[in-house]
Amino acid sequence: MNIAELFSAGSPGWLRVSPKLHTYWHTLTAIAIAILLATCAVVLLFTWQVELVRSIFLGIAVLVIILGIWMWILIGRRVRSIGYRIEERELKVSSGILFRRVVSVPFARMQLVEVSAGPLERAFSIASVQLHTASASTDATIPGLDPQQAAELRDALTAHSSTAGL
Template identity: 50%
Template sequence: MDRETWHAVRPGLLTMRRLVLLCSLLPPAAAAAVLPPLLGGAVWSVLLLPVLGVAGWGWWALGRNWRSWRYRERDDDLLIQRGVLWRQLTVVPYGRMQLVEVTSGPLERWFGLARLQLHTAAAATDAAIPGLSPDEAERLRDRLTELGEARSAGL
């Protein structure tokens, strides 16, 4: 594997997050569609505009956020970059890792995704990489655990 390359998260993460967005906006959209005929006027149809605005903005924002997630393995640490307006670069030294776990909830499993969670000695530096394939998450877990044990042995 080329350690100089940034790796993106899977497209399934974007699809899953957009599905959650649409499902959360379904009840207000249904109410905005049903209320105007009940209230007796087409002017009440403007109730649907904020819901459509939030859906459009959320769709766009989720796409930008998804594109910002990336990670890179280096010789001594793992870099995790994310964020659009507030960009964040997390550097996790292999020797500081205490626990590396792979989690996958029901919705993530349905989309073939897993999340890698890294716990370090300092709680503020805990990091996660969502949207990995289960095979990649397990490979990273095994590699990071091995490197963490090797780096911390010298302390």
């Protein structure tokens, strides 16, 4: 196994997350951009006369728009980079485009499987599954799963953890 196969993006055999995650992250990005731009607009409305403040906040607004568009474009690749696979004795989760990472959690170390769905996630009918171990730095979260897929993953993980000799 070489390093390219270890990271999920572009390699076969990895389970993918739901395409609905695109829409969800697009919505989140849009909301964040809207809030930031609205804040800038309010500040500009009241301080249009002060040149220094005006130029600073216009700069911030432009920066928000540029970064927002960049993030918007990258969302497709970010979603495609997420993958997971249930192996014989471990769960592997891989993600990231610029900073790539793959985490391997042996079933024997799992303490808790958490399925969560916030209000906005529920509106898009997706859920995320997070694995907890005794370490706080185990960062094994799989976002954007179909509720069905999430439940199956949770059941598979709990089944494995009971056979792993805990």
